[in-house]
Amino acid sequence: xxxxxxxxxxxxxxxxxxxxxxxxxxxxxxxxxxxxxxxxxxxxxxxxxxxxxxxxxxxxxxxxxxxxxxxxxxxxxxxxxxxxxxxxxxxxxxxxxxxxxxxxxxxxxxxxxxxxxxxxxxxxxxxxxxxxxxxxxxxxxxxxxxxxxxxxxxxxxxxxxxxxxxxxxxxxxxxxxxxxxxxxxxxxxxxxxxxxxxxxxxxxxxxxxxxxxxxxxxxxxxxxxxxxxxxxxxxxxxxxxxxxxxxxxxxxxxxxxxxxxxxxxxxxxxxxxxxxxxxxxxxxxxxxxxxxxxxxxxxxxxxxxxxxxxxxxxxxxxxxxxxxxxxxxxxxxxxxxxxxx
Amino acid sequence: xxxxxxxxxxxxxxxxxxxxxxxxxxxxxxxxxxxxxxxxxxxxxxxxxxxxxxxxxxxxxxxxxxxxxxxxxxxxxxxxxxxxxxxxxxxxxxxxxxxxxxxxxxxxxxxxxxxxxxxxxxxxxxxxxxxxxxxxxxxxxxxxxxxxxxxxxxxxxxxxxxxxxxxxxxxxxxxxxxxxxxxxxxxxxxxxxxxxxxxxxxxxxxxxxxxxxxxxxxxxxxxxxxxxxxxxxxxxxxxxxxxxxxxxxxxxxxxxxxxxxxxxxxxxxxxxxxxxxxxxxxxxxxxxxxxxxxxxxxxxxxxxxxxxxxxxxxxxxxxxxxxxxxxxxxxxxxxxxxxxxxxxxxxxxxxxxxxxxxxxxxxxxxxxxxxxxxxxxxxxxxxxxxxxxxxxxxxxxxxxxxxxxxxxxxxxxxxxxxxxxxxxxxxxxxxxxxxxxxxxxxxxxxxxxxxxxxxxxxxxxxxxxxxxxxxxxxxxxxxxxxxxxxxxxxxxxxxxxxxxxxxxxxxxxxxxxxxxxxxxxxxxxxxxxxxxxxxxxxxxxxxxxxxxxxxxxxxxxxxxxxxxxxx
Numbered sequence: 001x002x003x004x005x006x007x008x009x010x011x012x013x014x015x016x017x018x019x020x021x022x023x024x025x026x027x028x029x030x031x032x033x034x035x036x037x038x039x040x041x042x043x044x045x046x047x048x049x050x051x052x053x054x055x056x057x058x059x060x061x062x063x064x065x066x067x068x069x070x071x072x073x074x075x076x077x078x079x080x081x082x083x084x085x086x087x088x089x090x091x092x093x094x095x096x097x098x099x100x101x102x103x104x105x106x107x108x109x110x111x112x113x114x115x116x117x118x119x120x121x122x123x124x125x126x127x128x129x130x131x132x133x134x135x136x137x138x139x140x141x142x143x144x145x146x147x148x149x150x151x152x153x154x155x156x157x158x159x160x161x162x163x164x165x166x167x168x169x170x171x172x173x174x175x176x177x178x179x180x181x182x183x184x185x186x187x188x189x190x191x192x193x194x195x196x197x198x199x200x201x202x203x204x205x206x207x208x209x210x211x212x213x214x215x216x217x218x219x220x221x222x223x224x225x226x227x228x229x230x231x232x233x234x235x236x237x238x239x240x241x242x243x244x245x246x247x248x249x250x251x252x253x254x255x256x257x258x259x260x261x262x263x264x265x266x267x268x269x270x271x272x273x274x275x276x277x278x279x280x281x282x283x284x285x286x287x288x289x290x291x292x293x294x295x296x297x298x299x300x301x302x303x304x305x306x307x308x309x310x311x312x313x314x315x316x317x318x319x320x321x322x323x324x325x326x327x328x329x330x331x332x333x334x335x336x337x338x339x340x341x
Numbered sequence: 342x343x344x345x346x347x348x349x350x351x352x353x354x355x356x357x358x359x360x361x362x363x364x365x366x367x368x369x370x371x372x373x374x375x376x377x378x379x380x381x382x383x384x385x386x387x388x389x390x391x392x393x394x395x396x397x398x399x400x401x402x403x404x405x406x407x408x409x410x411x412x413x414x415x416x417x418x419x420x421x422x423x424x425x426x427x428x429x430x431x432x433x434x435x436x437x438x439x440x441x442x443x444x445x446x447x448x449x450x451x452x453x454x455x456x457x458x459x460x461x462x463x464x465x466x467x468x469x470x471x472x473x474x475x476x477x478x479x480x481x482x483x484x485x486x487x488x489x490x491x492x493x494x495x496x497x498x499x500x501x502x503x504x505x506x507x508x509x510x511x512x513x514x515x516x517x518x519x520x521x522x523x524x525x526x527x528x529x530x531x532x533x534x535x536x537x538x539x540x541x542x543x544x545x546x547x548x549x550x551x552x553x554x555x556x557x558x559x560x561x562x563x564x565x566x567x568x569x570x571x572x573x574x575x576x577x578x579x580x581x582x583x584x585x586x587x588x589x590x591x592x593x594x595x596x597x598x599x600x601x602x603x604x605x606x607x608x609x610x611x612x613x614x615x616x617x618x619x620x621x622x623x624x625x626x627x628x629x630x631x632x633x634x635x636x637x638x639x640x641x642x643x644x645x646x647x648x649x650x651x652x653x654x655x656x657x658x659x660x661x662x663x664x665x666x667x668x669x670x671x672x673x674x675x676x677x678x679x680x681x682x683x684x685x686x687x688x689x690x691x692x693x694x695x696x697x698x699x700x701x702x703x704x705x706x707x708x709x710x711x712x713x714x715x716x717x718x719x720x721x722x723x724x725x726x727x728x729x730x731x732x733x734x735x736x737x738x739x740x741x742x743x744x745x746x747x748x749x750x751x752x753x754x755x756x757x758x759x760x761x762x763x764x765x766x767x768x769x770x771x772x773x774x775x776x777x778x779x780x781x782x783x784x785x786x787x788x789x790x791x792x793x794x795x796x797x798x799x800x801x802x803x804x805x806x807x808x809x810x811x812x813x814x815x816x817x818x819x820x821x822x823x824x825x826x827x828x829x830x831x832x833x834x835x836x837x838x839x840x841x842x843x844x845x846x847x848x849x850x851x852x853x854x855x856x857x858x859x860x861x862x863x864x865x866x867x868x869x870x871x872x873x874x875x876x877x878x879x880x881x882x883x884x885x886x887x888x889x890x891x892x893x894x895x896x897x898x899x900x901x902x903x904x905x906x907x908x
Contacts, residue, residue: 203659226729
């Protein structure tokens with residue numbers, strides 16, 4: 001235990017991570033031409049704007065609410081990489097007044113699950129801004145987020161000298177079989193996906209990056225019981241006051257320099273990313289993934305997971321908790337107000 | 342009477358303008374100080390929009406850095422201007438651009454009328470209050486602080502250390518008793534005038550110029566020289582976090598602020614539209630005479646500070662992951678670990694549930710699966726009974742289980758056939774009570790009906806595992822409440838131990854034992870153990886079991902001294 005800690009804190013390790021970050025930045029720079037701009041509205045970005053970055057593919061189902069949710073939270077501009085959608089996503093995005101769109105048809109997996117593309121956008125446009133990096137199926141909430149927008153949160157973080165904000169992914173699911181619910185684009189997904197697992201998350205310190213590594217939740221309970229080490233990682237650092245020298249490592253789970261993902265260390269405020277993965281098109285998406293193999297490093301190991309998802313499973317159990325709002329999450333101890341009273 | 346307001350502004354000009362208009366509309370003259378760090382264009386625009394107001398002045402600008410003397414000079418200039426320009430002003434209120442009046446100004450004026458000749462300024466001696474953050478309390482008055490803390494923190498700290506090292510101490514001007522408190526005050530004209538025209542002012546100013554955070558001590562100290570009556574509290578509601586930074590009020594604090602009955606609050610979030618629309622509240626004759634009550638606000642914020650510094654014990658989550666080594670309790674609530682009892686009493690679990698009403702789990706750490714109290718596959722909060730999942734992080738499995746159902750008292754059965762990773766966690770947890778009947782693992786081996794020869798290896802293995810567990814329980818690092826008896830001692834007087842367990846779990850709710858659990862038939866156990874010995878495997882953890890001891894006496898049993906067995 002202490003040996004692992006000593007290693008994490010050693011100068012050699014810090015230097016290794018420094019080079020790791022440089023390599024990542026070089027990789028991002030090398031792949032910069034993989035994305036081509038389709039709709040450039042970045043001139044609108046004011047110096048104090050809050051920006052949102054995402055890579056998406058065929059998300060017409062989620063996009064309308066996604067944009068509405070983050071607009072309401074106070075995101076001023078969206079910078080989105082469209083990975084070859086064919087369901088009208090690109091056209092829909094191009095119509096939006098506050099969205100700039102890039103297009104690519106390259107491999108999502110080989111671009112570190114989109115982080116290389118988004119990394120280049122963060123590099124160019126994110127510097128000095130509060131930047132939110134999320135997926136289309138992630139909705140950020142934090143204590144009192146209904147009343148307090150991201151401007152108040154980031155102003156408070158600035159005052160405290162903090163440059164990042166952590167959030168844990170919280171998988172939402174419906175009461176019955178996944179595909180038996182009806183959901184129309186633009187609806188609030190927490191109306192149909194209104195259940196979650198409240199107390200089966202576990203954490204450890206990541207031996208290499210030193211971040212808090214949170215696993216657990218419904219996906220582990222149902223799909224990864226026998227292989228807990230492979231269960232999805234749930235800790236994320238989605239909100240960062242960006243500097244062009246920063247780089248996300250794997251999704252937004254880890255970031256370098258690593259003090260940025262040290263957001264979990266003390267009793268500070270933290271949020272949750274409501275994960276709307278299990279909307280009714282999950283079966284279709286999983287079937288597609290079985291063919292495309294773009295979502296995991298070692299895709300063969302996750303085949304059974306996707307196969308189970310195509311069979312319209314039930315994730316709900318009697319102890320599931322019904323989602324009410326952020327105050328409930330604070331009470332349950334899933335997110336925290338910290339000293340942000 | 343007339344109330345004059347000094348406003349210190351450095352940003353959020355649209356709100357500052359709104360507030361300035363509010364004060365002046367209500368008949369209060371206003372003097373505004375704008376930080377000279379503000380860009381000329383912003384300043385000019387601000388002056389222009391407020392230019393038309395007759396009872397509003399702008400005072401000479403100073404560069405106000407937090408904790409520096411300039412802050413005081415700015416208020417001195419503004420106050421001088423106020424007293425010169427507005428002869429009818431009888432009280433002066435120091436506010437900032439982020440202050441918001443909660444109650445109508447008329448109520449504030451009336452309140453001041455009811456307290457004539459009173460200065461409202463929080464002012465306490467440093468020896469008596471623990472407010473200061475960072476360790477500088479008395480020393481802020483006896484050292485010199487020529488460097489700005491915000492900009493040159495290292496030099497600041499170094500210079501403080503150097504002065505401490507050489508035991509430097511400046512003398513405090515005669516007659517002054519250093520006081521400090523909130524920088525937001527409301528002083529009477531007489532007091533303020535006396536402070537500003539004091540014939541020793543130059544001397545005092547020279548002294549305070551190098552005091553640390555003089556804006557929290559200059560007026561607070563000097564008021565004590567001149568005031569006729571000091572009410573040591575601020576009329577402005579403002580709260581500070583554990584780092585000494587002000588809390589900000591948002592829209593969701595509306596109700597809280599309404600209930601506080603304070604006259605002015607700060608800091609208000611500049612985009613808190615709801616607050617700015619709702620305050621100040623319209624005049625209400627019923628409330629007009631109400632005293633400010635900050636009880637609820639104080640409780641809420643001190644609760645927050647407490648949570649920030651202590652967190653909720655037993656909860657492990659993204660914002661709370663303390664180092665295990667530095668803690669002495671892990672779980673959220675007391676729980677009991679029972680080793681060996683379910684081997685001796687076949688129906689121990691239902692019996693204990695009946696006696697105590699606690700959540701009595703079976704073998705929570707069994708190799709096949711977790712046996713929860715209700716025998717479900719998914720326990721409260723979504724905890725799976727899968728053994729692999731559990732063993733991936735046994736400690737968090739346990740802390741999660743107890744956190745999720747911390748309204749119950751948990752007990753679980755444990756034994757050498759279970760996963761042992763948890764043993765140090767329970768041994769070091771002050772919330773755990775651990776009850777062990779050592780050597781009880783021999784009972785199921787004996788009951789299996791197979792010969793000692795066949796069971797020899799298994800018995801040796803179990804004994805080794807149990808010995809390891811006992812070793813951690815006896816380690817100086819063990820902090821749980823630990824009770825160990827040998828099998829032989831236990832079966833001679835089982836009721837004593839059981840009664841203690843029940844008292845421990847159920848407390849006053851526990852009944853005197855009405856019903857005794859049925860013990861497995863142990864006739865023949867001594868021979869079985871002797872056979873094991875004959876095979877070369879000495880079951881030293883069971884104690885010395887004789888034929889008589891397997892027939893429990895009906896009367897009260899004699900308590901045997903406990904002998905620690907040696908390997």
